[in-house]
Amino acid sequence: MEHEVQRVRQAFLSGRSRPLRFRLQQLEALRRMVQEREKDILAAIGSDLCKSEFNAYSQEVIAVLGEIDFMLENLPEWITAKPVKKNLLTMLDEAYLQPQPLGVVLIIGAWNYPFVLTIQPLIGAIAAGNAVIIKPSELSENTATILAKLLPQYLDQDLYIVINGGVEETTELLKQRFDHILYTGNTTVGKIVMEAAAKHLTPVTLELGGKSPCYIDKDCDLDIVCRRITWGKYMNCGQTCIAPDYILCEASLQNQIVQKIKETVKEFYGENVKESPDYERIINHRHFKRILSLLEGQKIAFGGETDEATRYIAPTVLTDVDPKTKVMQEEIFGPVLPIVPVKNVDEAINFINEREKPLALYVFSHNHKLIKRMIDETSSGGVTGNDVIMHFMLNSFPFGGVGSSGMGAYHGKHTFDTFSHQRPCLLKSLKREGANKLRYPPNSQSKVYWGKFFLLKRFNKEKLGLLLLTFLGIVAAVLVKAEYY
Amino acid sequence: MSKEEGGSAVKSPGAEPTLGTDPFEDTLRRLREAFHSGCTRPAAFRAEQLQALGRFLQENKQLLHDALAQDLHKSAFDSDISELIICQNEINLALKNLQAWMKDTPASTNLFTKLDSAFVRKEPFGLVLIIAPWNLPMNLSLVPLVGALAAGNCVVLKPSEISRGTEKVLAEVLPRYLDQSCFAVVLGGPEETGQLLKHKFDYIFFTGSPRVGKIVMTAAAKHLTPVTLELGGKNPCYVDDDCDAQIVANRVAWFRYFNAGQTCVAPDYLLCSPEMQERLLPALQSAITRFYGDDPQSSPNLGRIINQKQFQRLRALLGCGRVAIGGQSDECDRYIAPTVLVDVQETEPVMQEEIFGPILPIVNVQGMDEAIEFINRREKPLALYAFSNSSQVVNQMLERTSSGSFGGNDGFIYMTLPSLPLGGVGHSGTGRYHGKFTFDTFSHHRACLLCPAGLEELNNIRYPPYSHSMQELVRWALGSHSCTLL
Numbered sequence: 008m009e010h011e012v013q014r015v016r017q018a019f020l021s022g023r024s025r026p027l028r029f030r031l032q033q034l035e036a037l038r039r040m041v042q043e044r045e046k047d048i049l050a051a052i053g054s055d056l057c058k059s060e061f062n063a064y065s066q067e068v069i070a071v072l073g074e075i076d077f078m079l080e081n082l083p084e085w086i087t088a089k090p091v092k093k094n095l096l097t098m099l100d101e102a103y104l105q106p107q108p109l110g111v112v113l114i115i116g117a118w119n120y121p122f123v124l125t126i127q128p129l130i131g132a133i134a135a136g137n138a139v140i141i142k143p144s145e146l147s148e149n150t151a152t153i154l155a156k157l158l159p160q161y162l163d164q165d166l167y168i169v170i171n172g173g174v175e176e177t178t179e180l181l182k183q184r185f186d187h188i189l190y191t192g193n194t195t196v197g198k199i200v201m202e203a204a205a206k207h208l209t210p211v212t213l214e215l216g217g218k219s220p221c222y223i224d225k226d227c228d229l230d231i232v233c234r235r236i237t238w239g240k241y242m243n244c245g246q247t248c249i250a251p252d253y254i255l256c257e258a259s260l261q262n263q264i265v266q267k268i269k270e271t272v273k274e275f276y277g278e279n280v281k282e283s284p285d286y287e288r289i290i291n292h293r294h295f296k297r298i299l300s301l302l303e304g305q306k307i308a309f310g311g312e313t314d315e316a317t318r319y320i321a322p323t324v325l326t327d328v329d330p331k332t333k334v335m336q337e338e339i340f341g342p343v344l345p346i347v348p349v350k351n352v353d354e355a356i357n358f359i360n361e362r363e364k365p366l367a368l369y370v371f372s373h374n375h376k377l378i379k380r381m382i383d384e385t386s387s388g389g390v391t392g393n394d395v396i397m398h399f400m401l402n403s404f405p406f407g408g409v410g411s412s413g414m415g416a417y418h419g420k421h422t423f424d425t426f427s428h429q430r431p432c433l434l435k436s437l438k439r440e441g442a443n444k445l446r447y448p449p450n451s452q453s454k455v456y457w458g459k460f461f462l463l464k465r466f467n468k469e470k471l472g473l474l475l476l477t478f479l480g481i482v483a484a485v486l487v488k489a490e491y492y
Numbered sequence: 493m494s495k496e497e498g499g500s501a502v503k504s505p506g507a508e509p510t511l512g513t514d515p516f517e518d519t520l521r522r523l524r525e526a527f528h529s530g531c532t533r534p535a536a537f538r539a540e541q542l543q544a545l546g547r548f549l550q551e552n553k554q555l556l557h558d559a560l561a562q563d564l565h566k567s568a569f570d571s572d573i574s575e576l577i578i579c580q581n582e583i584n585l586a587l588k589n590l591q592a593w594m595k596d597t598p599a600s601t602n603l604f605t606k607l608d609s610a611f612v613r614k615e616p617f618g619l620v621l622i623i624a625p626w627n628l629p630m631n632l633s634l635v636p637l638v639g640a641l642a643a644g645n646c647v648v649l650k651p652s653e654i655s656r657g658t659e660k661v662l663a664e665v666l667p668r669y670l671d672q673s674c675f676a677v678v679l680g681g682p683e684e685t686g687q688l689l690k691h692k693f694d695y696i697f698f699t700g701s702p703r704v705g706k707i708v709m710t711a712a713a714k715h716l717t718p719v720t721l722e723l724g725g726k727n728p729c730y731v732d733d734d735c736d737a738q739i740v741a742n743r744v745a746w747f748r749y750f751n752a753g754q755t756c757v758a759p760d761y762l763l764c765s766p767e768m769q770e771r772l773l774p775a776l777q778s779a780i781t782r783f784y785g786d787d788p789q790s791s792p793n794l795g796r797i798i799n800q801k802q803f804q805r806l807r808a809l810l811g812c813g814r815v816a817i818g819g820q821s822d823e824c825d826r827y828i829a830p831t832v833l834v835d836v837q838e839t840e841p842v843m844q845e846e847i848f849g850p851i852l853p854i855v856n857v858q859g860m861d862e863a864i865e866f867i868n869r870r871e872k873p874l875a876l877y878a879f880s881n882s883s884q885v886v887n888q889m890l891e892r893t894s895s896g897s898f899g900g901n902d903g904f905i906y907m908t909l910p911s912l913p914l915g916g917v918g919h920s921g922t923g924r925y926h927g928k929f930t931f932d933t934f935s936h937h938r939a940c941l942l943c944p945a946g947l948e949e950l951n952n953i954r955y956p957p958y959s960h961s962m963q964e965l966v967r968w969a970l971g972s973h974s975c976t977l978l
Contacts, residue, residue: 020868061963091911102909107894109917186918194716201713205706208721210922215716231948238955275956285956360528373945382940384530386615389939394951397941401610403599404939409617410694414718416937429924431912432890434900437881440739446573447746448783448793 011170012140012183016111018165019138025108027086031079033133033162037126038075040161041068047157051149052122056243057288057317066243067123070400074127077402077419078134085134085423088432095480101434106427108136110186115177115200117191117214118290119246119340121147124214125154128189129167131422137187138166142180144192145173146290185209187426191248193338194411212415212425214248215408216338217365221251221395222355222381224372225260232371232393233267236344237275239395241322244287245342246294249367249388251395252339253328255355258348261326265308268344272310272322280321281314289318289341298341301334305345330358352377356384364388364410369395388412442484516688519676520619523646526673527618532644535590537671541641542590544669545634546583549576552665556630559657563629564751565796574751575631578907582635585910585927586642593642593931599939607950609942614935616644617718618694623650623685623708625699626798627754627848629658632699632722639930640697646674650688653681654798686711693717695934699756701846702919720923720933722756723916724846725873729759730863730889732880733768740879741775744852745783747903749830752795753850754802757875757897757904757914760847761836762854763863769834769854776852777817780830789820789827797826797849806849812842813853838866860885864892872896872918875904896920 023029041048045068052063088103112132116125125143132139141158143151155169170180181188181203190200191214204211223232240251256264276283289295295318302311302323310323320342328335328345335345349355359368368387370378378392388408389398398404399418407416417425531537549556556576560566566574586593596611620640624633633651640647649666651659663677678688689696689711698708699722712719731740748759764772784791797803803826810819810831818831828850836843836853843853857863867876876895878886886900896916899906906912907926915924925933953966 059958061958061966065966091909093911094909096905096908101900102906102912104912105890105898110894197716198713201716202710205709205713208702208705208709208723208919208922213716228945231945234948234955235951238951277957283957285958371945378942382613382938383533386618386936387938390613390941392940392942393945394941394943397605397608397943398610398939401599401602401605401939401941403601404610404941405612405937406939409615409936409938411716414716428894428917429913430895430898430917431906431914432898432900433902433906433909433912434883434886435902435905437736437739437879437901440742443742443746447742448791449785 008170008176008179009183011168012111012180012185014165015138015140015168018163019108019111023163024133024138024166025136027083030082030086030134030136033167034075034079034082034130036161037130037133038072038079040157041071041075041126044153044157047153048122048150051153052147054149055118055121055147056246056290058243059284062243062285062287063122067120070123071126071130074130074402074419078130078423081420082134082423085420086136091431095477097433097435098477098480099439100436101432103432104429105432106135106423107430109426109428111138111140112187112189112426113180113185114139114141115188115190115192116141116143117248118144118146119243119248121150122154124191125150128191128417128422131417131419132189132426133162133167135423135426137426139168140180140185141167141169142177143169143171145171187211189415189417189425190214197413210415212407212417213413214406214415214417215366215411215413216248216340217363217408217412218252218335218338219249219365219367219369219387220355220359221254221369222352222359222371223254223256223260223264224352224370224374224377225257226373226377227371227393228373229260229263229267233264234271235371235394236369237268237271237322240344241272241275241286241342242396244289244320246287246290246340247396249396249399250340251344251367251369252365253335254344254346255349255358256346257350258327261308261346261348264346265324265326268322268324269309276322281312281317281319286322289320292318294341295320298339298343301337301339301341301343304332305334308346310342352380356381359385364408364412366408366412367391367395367398386410439484445484514687515684516678516691519678520648520691523648523674523676524619527616527646531671532616532641532646532674535594538642538644539587539590541670541675542583542587542638545638545641545666546580546587548666548669549580549583549634552661555661555665556658559661560630562657563626563655564754564798565794566751567792570751570793570795571630575628578631579634579638581910582638582927582930586638586931589928590642593928594644596940605941605943607944607947609940611940613938613940614643614932615938617934617936618645619648620645620695620697620934621648621650621688621693623696623698623700624652626652626655626658627751627756629655630662633658633662636697636699636925636930639925640695640934641670641675642931643934645695645934647676648688648693649675649677650680650685651677653679690714695719697923697925697933698722705921720925721916721921722914722923722925723874723919723921724756724848725871725916725920726760726843726846727757727873727875727877727895728863728867729762729877730857730860730867730879731762731764731768731772732860732878732882732885733765734881734885735879736881737768737771737775738778741772741779743879743902744877745776745779745830748852749780749783749794749850752797752828754795754798754848755904756848757907759852759875759877759903760873761843762852763857763866764854765858766856769856772854773816773832773834776832780817784830788818788829789822789825794827794830794850797828800826802826802849803828806847806851809842809847809849809851812836812840816854818850860888864889867893872916872920874916874920875899877903894918 402419405416813836818829878889910927913924
């Protein structure tokens with residue numbers, strides 16, 4: 008393990024990954040990989056999650072292609088130094104922020120969207136000029152295998168490697184030193200990753216989870232609301248970090264919600280959901296059993312059918328759920344949707360704020376003021392109002408959690424920034440030493456006066472004022488020089 | 493993302509470790525409750541706090557000068573330019589820009605979200621902890637505080653117990669100006685700080701050594717608390733043969749010996765050719781004499797070492813290599829003369845730890861390539877300096893190394909620019925601040941997308957069942973050429 012990491016580090020130190028041309032080439036190669044080997048990739052994802060080709064394509068591959076294109080288009084601009092505002096003292100100097108790669112980054116992927124959650128960070132890491140070690144989740148075995156097989160065929164084999172393995176291998180890997188770690192997974196392991204990172208002072212981005220609440224106001228079109236929620240909740244069999252985890256609404260709405268979700272489920276997946284090619288399965292038996300245990304003692308309004316052999320759990324809705332029961336104590340990550348009745352929006356807000364900050368928050372209402380209030384008075388990684396999941400789709404948005412749902416963010420330029428060091432640079436010349444006399448001891452009262460003049464005034468206003476003050480500054484410098492010669 | 497081990501999804505705000513004997517529990521609970529009440533959110537409240545902080549600085553000038561003189565033998569001028577004026581500037585900047593900083597930032601939408609309202613909301617994290625060091629005790633406590641308050645957080649400030657004068661003023665006078673339900677100063681040494689760190693904070697901002705940085709990050713990991721660590725390292729200073737020795741000497745000397753070398757961004761050691769060294773030594777002597785006179789110990793412009801422990805550590809370093817300039821010390825006064833060491837080996841202690849004192853070792857290299865190699869063998873420093881008349885040399889140094897920040901042909905004068913952030917990389921730290929960067933550091937950037945409640949027909953394309961023709965349509969619409977639209 009150490010040997011592998013060293014090899015990657017040596018490759019980074021060679022400087023190969025830095026030139027723009029190289030990064031673009033690698034991204035283009037990655038793109039070719041996705042396009043040429045689409046069938047293999049879709050098949051791998053498909054066998055991990057019993058996912059149809061179409062779903063795998065639209066949920067994962069699309070996002071990857073979009074991200075690569077976005078990088079290819081914008082990288083030439085992002086890689087350049089950005090000048091910053093100067094003050095009087097630095098007027099004649101060059102001041103800018105220069106993005107530089109961090110070095111060797113570790114990306115630990117998750118099993119629920121095994122392709123995109125590993126490759127999307129990889130894209131940004133390559134774009135930022137780093138070397139990358141990818142550790143796909145061992146739970147999505149087929150994707151892990153295909154990644155290990157395909158990446159070396161298209162990308163630089165020393166700069167970007169895949170290391171597969173379970174808990175033991177990951178623990179070993181985490182003992183090594185990296186320049187950034189991006190982890191997608193649960194809070195328990197998130198803490199372990201951060202603790203391991205602390206030993207090397209390695210910065211981390213943790214994309215974790217939580218219970219994403221979904222508040223439904225009485226002032227809304229329930230038909231539409233329930234369609235959108237059904238889509239977001241049962242997609243990938245509920246195994247989505249930003250799926251609406253549970254519903255909060257007034258008790259009087261429950262029956263209608265149940266009815267409409269039931270109708271929508273039928274519309275989306277047919278009479279016999281088990282036979283729908285668009286409905287996935289639970290990743291493994293452990294999670295299957297876990298989700299099953301959440302149903303104990305609950306009022307199942309519809310759904311609840313399961314089949315252990317195929318790890319099938321039907322789209323399920325629970326009503327009148329007691330917040331103290333198990334289903335409300337952990338992130339469900341399955342096709343079970345509890346409805347917790349609350350009296351009003353005040354109670355909903357309190358309910359949400361008593362709990363850990365979630366990765367996503369959803370609110371459905373025609374009342375714009377109510378939506379605003381929900382956002383103002385709660386906190387979460389992100390928010391979508393009047394829909395679910397969609398804030399994930401905008402790559403101009405930073406995607407990440409807060410509190411126990413995570414730290415840091417990525418997607419689009421945010422990935423580039425996450426994996427870069429934006430280095431502040433100030434370049435002066437060795438001339439004009441006269442101006443510096445002001446700062447050198449021995450000090451005097453007049454120096455204090457001039458020092459305050461230069462430092463306290465900020466000159467980032469109109470250019471005219473700037474010119475005037477530059478002139479004043481030169482005059483002052485000359486005066487000071489004259490005084491101290 | 494499987495289940496939350498350890499059960500309850502309901503959090504218990506701040507109440508973790510030992511009962512009864514925990515001196516911080518009440519304070520932290522009080523601050524957390526205040527945060528939940530929402531009192532720190534309105535711009536008016538935040539502006540008021542910042543204005544009060546400004547008044548604290550203005551109304552207690554003498555007290556602050558005295559405290560800094562007591563701690564570090566700082567002259568009023570040095571205290572002003574390195575600490576008080578900088579704090580005042582940060583307050584002014586925050587007050588002027590608060591509304592703009594707080595505003596939701598619109599995000600650009602794509603084809604599928606054109607009809608939506610997309611923005612990033614800047615939210616306070618909640619209860620934040622600022623742990624400050626002793627070397628620029630006012631600056632490194634208050635500048636982070638400005639950003640934390642501007643961002644709407646409740647703040648616990650833990651000033652360094654080593655800079656006692658400043659600690660006293662911050663503990664006794666500052667709270668009188670700020671709203672004490674939202675701000676507290678806590679005191680203590682390593683043990684108390686360890687106890688403090690067991691509690692949950694929503695953000696921790698730490699300035700100090702890499703060693704303690706690891707301890708802070710490890711403690712933060714237990715609560716998944718994000719951190720900014722402003723650490724340190726050995727800041728290299730490369731001096732090319734092609735430059736004016738006196739000008740370089742002036743600039744290097746000023747930044748090295750300022751605050752008696754106790755500055756995290758000070759040039760730590762010099763890299764140059766033996767020929768350059770020959771030219772630099774008299775120039776450095778000349779600069780030192782000019783700045784501090786023939787008897788630097790009697791100069792009001794030279795600081796002192798903070799305490800005996802640091803003094804002893806530094807005095808031991810004087811034995812490394814050979815003293816070319818200075819080398820005198822006075823234990824009672826905690827005085828160490830501005831010193832230059834030559835013939836220094838890489839393995840000697842002075843090249844193994846961050847010096848943090850008025851000692852400048854010179855290491856000989858045969859040119860820029862060797863210097864770059866030397867630098868890259870070591871941990872990434874907080875700052876890196878390169879002096880040369882040739883902009884090519886300066887740019888090469890910049891491109892082929894990594895460091896928190898970079899100064900070409902001068903020392904850390906870039907600290908006066910709030911548009912340039914201060915922060916490390918690798919062992920020198922993570923995160924950054926100053927100006928707007930502090931506000932952003934102490935804010936959670938929340939992505940908010942508000943979709944139209946109607947227009948459901950547009951969504952039909954995303955719902956199953958996916959007929960074959962629908963699939964083709966989607967594939968075409970989202971195909972490679974139009975992926976950029978996404």
